[in-house]
Amino acid sequence: MSDDRSLWNPYTPLSPGLRRGLGIGSVLLVLGIWAVAAALALVGPNKLPAPWKVAEAFVYLAWDAENQRSLLLTATMWSVGRILSAFVLTLLIGIPIGVIMGASPRINAVLSPLIDPFRSAPVVALLPIMVMWFGIGESMKVVFLFIGAVVYLIPMVRDAMQAVPQSHWIAARDLGATPWESVRLAVLPMAMPRIADGVIVATSVMWTYITVAEYVNAREGLGQLIQNARRFSAMDQVFAGIIVIIALALITYQLMQMIKRKLFPWETQQ
């Protein structure tokens, strides 16, 4: 067998068709096992609803004809709105802090002990504190998402800056730039693609925290929708809600990857 076709060759080019086929295949397989398990009643329906029940729940959530409303659309709008607010806040605060930390070892030494530990701290455990400080309204939810995401973003932005080879900074200095100009004109532009990666990760983190944020006194939102369904033991709706969040997170991820490629077409050609 040629090396090209060996399973254990990490460098084998995979045709897009094959990659997609394998991916869809594995999802279908899991769906199949799930369907069989549900059909044979191997697991109680209150623990694992059948896929078609989840589909029904999805349709109902998407359009409730009786009450002429879409619970899903309303919930999604609320969740997306909260994530968007937290996203703007995270970018406006996280990127400048990460940039100055990456640009100055001294500033980094001061700030990193205050920020880096939170990467491994359970931000969820901070929720009670946030409730104390910011109440149970919208600001608490946005601040919670912001804290959860910004502690990931700042170190990634810092690392992106530090990963730029010194030669770029020196070259700008040689041409007459001040040290800060060398950072702004030579290092920062080179770090942008990796900073964008950080923004993408931070956004994914927000999608995982949104349900937690919305567990506390939310009247609207996907997290609340799931929480509410659980209260009424509507497991099919819980599953539908989770799947919608996963789908939205994936769409956001793909969209941001696309924007990143558009913004930095030169990244892969370096």
Next chain:
Amino acid sequence: MSISVEIKDIVQEYPKPDGKGVTRVCDKISLAFDEPGINMLLGPSGCGKSTILRMMGGVRPIGVPTPTSGTVLIDGKPCDGAHDDAAMVFQRYSNRPDLTVRENVAFPFRMKLWKKKVPKAESEKRITDILAAVGLADKHDLLPAQLSGGQNQRVALARALVLRPRILLMDEPFSALDAQIRQEMQALLVKLYEMQPCLIVFVTHDVTEALTLGDRVITLSTQPARVADDFRITEPRPRSAIWARSTEAVKMEERILNILHAANPGRGELTVTV
């Protein structure tokens, strides 16, 4: 144009990696340059040539005091930091990948220093002129990734020369290029020098390159670097292939190789390209 660069008794030492003692890279090097011309600094890789060049450029990025002792004088004034008389071109051109050729050449004019020194109309004219001179006028809106290595080095050269520096410091700028492209770049440098004479200090480990370009060839020994030889070449440029094979040129080549062998038998690599 008058210019004078003098380095006096330069000693450079670096701490050894194990922290015990120091390695002396440059040992009491003194050199004076007092007129425009192409000066070749020739020596084996890692002999401290780049260190000397850096000192003249004023930018000292390494976390070690540079130089350990000795002085660099520019127009008689001690130089102990970045200054705007010198521009540098490296082997690894550091063009911004997100900017077009023209924007890269215009890059220094984004800095406060040059914005203040050169009015907008003047800088625009300089950029257009230098792009034509390096032969990239028709490629002005391409990105660096769309250019070859030689073309990228042309961008770097244009970006330095657009500042009309009195001193141009070149650190093995063409050594990563193919032989044929390297010759093209050498010819281009000669042409640009005639258009805009300045004091060029050109570091190379290629004897042929030194003889092709230099008004003066300074040969350094290695570890620690000392000035082993220093002579002038009066043959006008561009120097033909016929001259390169002449007795005069061959003698110079032998002289350099002999000196290097005597100074460091069996050490360092020096190349001769045909």
